[in-house]
Amino acid sequence: MMEENPAVQMDADSSKEVEGGTLGKQVVVMMVGAPGSGKSTFCNDVVSGGPHRLWHRVCQDSIANGKAGTKLQCLRSALDALKDGKSVFIDRCNLDREQRVEFVKLGSPQVDVHAVVLDLPARVCISRSVKRTDHEGNLQGGKAAAVVNRMLQKKEFPKLNEGFSRITFCQNDNDVQSAVDTYRALGPSESLPSGYFGQKGTDTKVQVGIMKFLKKVEAPEGSASDGVKCQNSTSKEGSKEKDTQCMETETIQINNKKAAEGGKRGDSVGGGISSNSLHTLAFPSISTADFQFNHEKASDIIVESIDEALNKFKNIRLVMVDLSSGSRILSLVKDKAVKKKLDPLRFFTFAGNITLINTEGNLGCTVIANATNWRLKPGGGGVNAAIFNAGGEALKLATKEQAGTISPGKSLVVSLPSTSPLFKREGITHVIHVLGPNMNPERPNYLKNDYVKGCKILCEAYSSLFESFASVVHAQRFQKESCNSSEPGSSYSHKDHTQRNYFDKLFRVDPKNKREDCLESLDSVRNKKYKALPLECGLNDGRDMRHNDFAGCGNHGDESVILEHNENMTSCSDITNSAPQGMIQKKNKKISDSSKKNWSSWAQALHQTAMNPEKHKDDILHISDDVVVLNDLYPKAKKHILILSRLNGLDELRDVRKEHLPLMRKMHSIGLEWAKKFIIDDNSMVFRLGYHSVPSMRQLHLHVISQEFDSIHLKNKKHWNSFNTAFFRDSVDVIKEIDEHGMAMVNDNENLLSTELRCHRCRSAHPNIPKLKFHIGVCKVPFSDTLLQNGRLVSGHLNET
DNA sequence: GTTCTAGAAC
DNA sequence: GTTCTAGAAC
Numbered sequence: 001m002m003e004e005n006p007a008v009q010m011d012a013d014s015s016k017e018v019e020g021g022t023l024g025k026q027v028v029v030m031m032v033g034a035p036g037s038g039k040s041t042f043c044n045d046v047v048s049g050g051p052h053r054l055w056h057r058v059c060q061d062s063i064a065n066g067k068a069g070t071k072l073q074c075l076r077s078a079l080d081a082l083k084d085g086k087s088v089f090i091d092r093c094n095l096d097r098e099q100r101v102e103f104v105k106l107g108s109p110q111v112d113v114h115a116v117v118l119d120l121p122a123r124v125c126i127s128r129s130v131k132r133t134d135h136e137g138n139l140q141g142g143k144a145a146a147v148v149n150r151m152l153q154k155k156e157f158p159k160l161n162e163g164f165s166r167i168t169f170c171q172n173d174n175d176v177q178s179a180v181d182t183y184r185a186l187g188p189s190e191s192l193p194s195g196y197f198g199q200k201g202t203d204t205k206v207q208v209g210i211m212k213f214l215k216k217v218e219a220p221e222g223s224a225s226d227g228v229k230c231q232n233s234t235s236k237e238g239s240k241e242k243d244t245q246c247m248e249t250e251t252i253q254i255n256n257k258k259a260a261e262g263g264k265r266g267d268s269v270g271g272g273i274s275s276n277s278l279h280t281l282a283f284p285s286i287s288t289a290d291f292q293f294n295h296e297k298a299s300d301i302i303v304e305s306i307d308e309a310l311n312k313f314k315n316i317r318l319v320m321v322d323l324s325s326g327s328r329i330l331s332l333v334k335d336k337a338v339k340k341k342l343d344p345l346r347f348f349t350f351a352g353n354i355t356l357i358n359t360e361g362n363l364g365c366t367v368i369a370n371a372t373n374w375r376l377k378p379g380g381g382g383v384n385a386a387i388f389n390a391g392g393e394a395l396k397l398a399t400k401e402q403a404g405t406i407s408p409g410k411s412l413v414v415s416l417p418s419t420s421p422l423f424k425r426e427g428i429t430h431v432i433h434v435l436g437p438n439m440n441p442e443r444p445n446y447l448k449n450d451y452v453k454g455c456k457i458l459c460e461a462y463s464s465l466f467e468s469f470a471s472v473v474h475a476q477r478f479q480k481e482s483c484n485s486s487e488p489g490s491s492y493s494h495k496d497h498t499q500r501n502y503f504d505k506l507f508r509v510d511p512k513n514k515r516e517d518c519l520e521s522l523d524s525v526r527n528k529k530y531k532a533l534p535l536e537c538g539l540n541d542g543r544d545m546r547h548n549d550f551a552g553c554g555n556h557g558d559e560s561v562i563l564e565h566n567e568n569m570t571s572c573s574d575i576t577n578s579a580p581q582g583m584i585q586k587k588n589k590k591i592s593d594s595s596k597k598n599w600s601s602w603a604q605a606l607h608q609t610a611m612n613p614e615k616h617k618d619d620i621l622h623i624s625d626d627v628v629v630l631n632d633l634y635p636k637a638k639k640h641i642l643i644l645s646r647l648n649g650l651d652e653l654r655d656v657r658k659e660h661l662p663l664m665r666k667m668h669s670i671g672l673e674w675a676k677k678f679i680i681d682d683n684s685m686v687f688r689l690g691y692h693s694v695p696s697m698r699q700l701h702l703h704v705i706s707q708e709f710d711s712i713h714l715k716n717k718k719h720w721n722s723f724n725t726a727f728f729r730d731s732v733d734v735i736k737e738i739d740e741h742g743m744a745m746v747n748d749n750e751n752l753l754s755t756e757l758r759c760h761r762c763r764s765a766h767p768n769i770p771k772l773k774f775h776i777g778v779c780k781v782p783f784s785d786t787l788l789q790n791g792r793l794v795s796g797h798l799n800e801t
Numbered sequence: 802g803t804t805c806t807a808g809a810a811c
Numbered sequence: 812g813t814t815c816t817a818g819a820a821c
Contacts, residue, residue, distance in 0.1 A: 634803075
């Protein structure tokens with residue numbers, strides 16, 4: 001006979017209030033948390049919250065007639081309660097796997113085992129423990145701090161592969177309240193969806209940000225894959241233990257399958273997942289509809305590609321969507337995924353409308369893929385028409401801005417404007433267009449039944465799609481971390497979150513400005529701090545003319561200096577008539593500046609080289625009468641050379657006038673030749689040619705720099721921003737401006753060099769240089785259209801005219 | 802431009 | 812305690 005304890009009594013009271021009805025699946029909820037984290041309060045709050053379900057709280061601290069008992073007593077008590085049809089809270093610390101393992105075994109086909117992790121800051125737990133005077137376990141007063149600290153050092157977060165079907169992480173009071181509400185509302189015939197919910201903190205002492213990048217600390221997603229590992233077990237653990245784990249994993253997968261199926265019915269599958277752990281991509285089958293690709297072959301490729309992607313990117317979940325549940329390709333993929341033992345937590349199929357993926361499917365998805373046509377145009381029926389239609393004019397325009405066409409096997413990420421109905425209704429932030437191989441003779445690029453080529457292209461298409469998705473996720477996670485890290489206790493909804501990412505991207509908010517700024521309007525952000533930043537939103541390359549500075553007039557002190565310098569130029573007022581607004585502003589601002597810069601001794605090195613190249617022959621790649629070509633002493637990329645003018649007195653961009661146009665063109669053409677040479681050696685290289693608005697070294701020099709920015713010399717914000725903000729003036733633009741206005745704009749606002757670090761491809765913001773460098777090493781998002789236009793970028797695949 | 806380093810941030 | 816930034820010195 002089990003011991004009487006207050007918890008049981010409490011159940012008896014609450015059970016009286018339970019209304020009749022068939023009992024559904026029971027649940028064992030294992031509380032995980034340090035003393036003082038609020039486990040007992042949590043249980044009591046749920047139990048006292050309503051008549052929805054019969055609960056029994058097992059509290060080890062009071063199980064023996066109000067005193068602390070043993071684990072065995074707790075197990076017995078829990079078993080008895082389950083036999084009585086009750087659900088059970090295991091109210092003990094359960095901080096490591098060993099403490100939990102016996103309780104997990106309480107699970108069965110009729111009993112789900114959940115964990116609720118109260119991962120509150122240690123200081124909060126200690127403070128509560130120290131203050132309380134009535135703790136059941138007598139852990140209070142001064143000794144509490146030492147105990148809590150010791151326990152937290154050993155803590156080990158629960159994972160699904162321990163046998164839990166659902167794990168909820170709570171990091172603050174809001175999370176706790178939300179979890180309490182969830183369990184309070186859980187009716188006797190209802191089940192909660194499986195998976196990880198809420199955000200897991202770190203259970204190590206390492207810096208989370210860095211470790212996430214190094215993939216050494218995986219958030220829950222890592223644990224999800226543990227289940228797969230278990231099936232192919234190479235575990236060093238004993239065989240008995242191994243068997244148990246595998247069996248339990250299987251149970252979880254069954255549970256999750258049910259959860260996934262539940263999604264089709266509109267249950268909240270993945271609602272929690274979307275909030276923080278797994279990022280979901282919904283995608284249609286590519287090429288199997290209008291492009292008539294063989295379904296058998298396609299399904300093999302799809303399953304292979306998914307397997308590869310899930311192994312490569314640990315934090316993603318993929319959902320293949322087709323309108324009809326009778327879809328042949330969906331069935332084929334579903335069967336093959338099972339055979340391939342793809343983790344059902346991370347891949348499943350969904351029969352429904354991809355444009356209603358969240359409102360109908362409730363999949364918590366922020367990115368969808370579109371099987372598009374080569375013109376990236378709406379129409380053609382099928383999923384392409386449906387997605388373009390649902391995305392509205394905003395999607396069409398955003399796509400058009402990115403590219404005019406797309407090649408088979410490639411994908412294109414489009415950031416969805418907030419005006420798009422897909423964004424507003426579904427919370428979709430990105431659409432990834434993909435073009436697959438075409439086997440339909442009536443459509444362009446018909447492959448004439450060449451399945452060798454077709455399969456290759458289809459593989460490439462899926463691979464490109466999943467890579468692009470991973471890049472988007474990566475960018476979003478950084479933005480999320482930026483916002484989260486500024487206010488650890490904060491929590492916000494999925495919708496807030498996606499909007500925040502979007503706004504952050506849109507408004508280029510400095511991570512330093514913290515959360516509240518993330519949602520400020522464009523005007524207020526701009527007026528407050530970034531008055532001088534370029535206005536262009538989204539994929540900004542800092543080219544917006546409205547805030548650029550046309551510094552030529554003021555730089556030399558007054559107008560007479562300019563007139564003396566450039567006889568072709570009539571006057572500054574003439575320039576202002578045709579120059580953009582920003583140019584005029586700068587002219588006025590700079591008019592009182594000192595006339596000539598004093599260059600430090602170290603800043604004279606290039607000047608010396610230009611004047612006496614023969615003395616520096618070892619460092620020089622090429623010498624002519626006009627220019628010297630040399631490697632940058634501290635290259636900021638794999639290839640970084642300087643085309644140095646030899647004209648004495650021409651120190652920097654703001655000195656350049658119309659008379660220098662032939663020289664500027666020559667420098668550009670020599671730079672281009674060198675870039676092409678490098679590209680012949682390495683076809684993957686992309687180059688950009690341009691000038692620093694305000695160079696550190698005297699003597700006009702053109703940078704020719706490869707765009708992977710892989711260099712140990714790229715060390716700080718100034719280095720990055722000098723090549724990746726409007727501070728960097730593309731040679732093609734400079735030449736055009738000189739041709740049209742007689743001088744080139746310089747963007748010498750010092751904010752440009754200290755502005756937030758953003759990826760030059762996807763525009764994601766990064767908190768520091770190491771993180772940015774990691775990101776740019778993996779980001780595969782195509783360069784923005786602005787960069788791709790007018791030959792600003794030079795590569796083996798582009799025209800550099 | 803880089804190096805060095807104090808101190809902020811994590 | 813370690814990582815990272817930013818300012819001073821050169």
